[in-house]
Amino acid sequence: MTSQEAPALDVEAQLRLLGPQVLGILVRREGNFAAAEDAVQEALIEAYRRWPADGLPRDPKAWLVTVAQRKLVDLQRSEVARRRREERELEEPAPGPTEQADDTLLLYFLCCHPSLTPASAVALTLRAVGGLTTRQVAEAYLVPEATMAQRISRAKRTVDGERLRTPGDLRSVLTVLYLVFNEGYSGEVDLAAEAIRLTRQLATLSDEPEVAGLLALMLLHHARREARFTADGRLVPLAEQDRSRWDTALIAEGVQVLQAALARDRLGEYQAQAAIAALHADAPTAEDTDWTQVVEWYDELAALTDSPVVALNRAVAVGEADGPLAGLRALAAVPVSVPRHDAVAAYLHERAGDLEQARSLYAAAARAATNAAERDHLTRQAARLGHAATS
Incomplete structure (x- = not known):
């Protein structure tokens, strides 16, 4: 990178951060989303043209608001709309404390x-x-x-x-x-x-703890990204992932964000989901997962959402904590129309030793899969059990 390129990158970062804030101010003032966005885009273009040469203004946000407001007035003048009021507003000072947050x-x-x-x-x-x-x-x-x-x-x-x-x-x-x-x-x-x-x-x-809960959930899931697929694009189930490839820095941040949210004592569904993800992240191997705690968190999540998808995932956790037959009993209460029901049933039947039923269910789950990676994974599972039955 040359010394001449660095300011442009700084400007680009500033504009990406400030653009939504300025748009929010103009939309709140005017209520016309499309016109406000056009005006802000014009102001951003002008800033990108002028700031690298002139340097950042003392208050970049106020500069953008003033220029965008002027652009908006120009647009409205061309439509002969609210001319006098907009001309008066153009003389208003830069955004004050009430417009900063x-x-x-x-x-x-x-x-x-x-x-x-x-x-x-x-x-x-x-x-x-x-x-x-x-x-x-x-x-x-x-x-x-x-x-x-x-x-x-x-x-x-x-x-x-x-x-x-x-x-x-x-x-x-x-x-x-x-x-x-x-x-x-x-x-x-x-x-x-x-x-x-x-x-x-x-x-x-x-300051809502559910916002932090969602952030923690994203961070903990994202930490496993590199281990989710093989080099040739094959899906790797959680239990089979190489945990050395998980991003420990993201995991540590996610756990810290989650702990701060839980300390607020206003539990929500994203916090509960993040707690489950944290238990998986905390286990050095799949066998070390504290499945009893996972089930307890699914119970909390079920009480918050009453979701059949939560009930489906809980059945898997019960199967790990208390055995596959217990998991199948929990699964019996979940409607068969819930996506991935057949895949979960196949997994539990396989663990219970019913390989033919598991093979049939894996094949059915593959036919219902909505993306290629999952479909290919389930097809391989069905083929694996079919091969085992003939060998």
């Missing part, structure tokens, strides 16, 4: 508005809060850029006019961030890393 959080709530579909909320969050381009979001979701542009435009129209005056639904925001995290790593944008970045940002804006 809350606007990005409010922007999260707006992007996760209940009138949006989950897919639209995810796309708008990545675009407006994450600062990704439409092309980057489209590539991450493996759809044409034009398709993603239409989705984001519809989402903007939906939230236009929504005033950010009251607190939004934090649970919806966390759900959207978890959806982003679980999308994986396709395209040039690592969505899991992006979700962690956004959740870290949200954790600085909110």
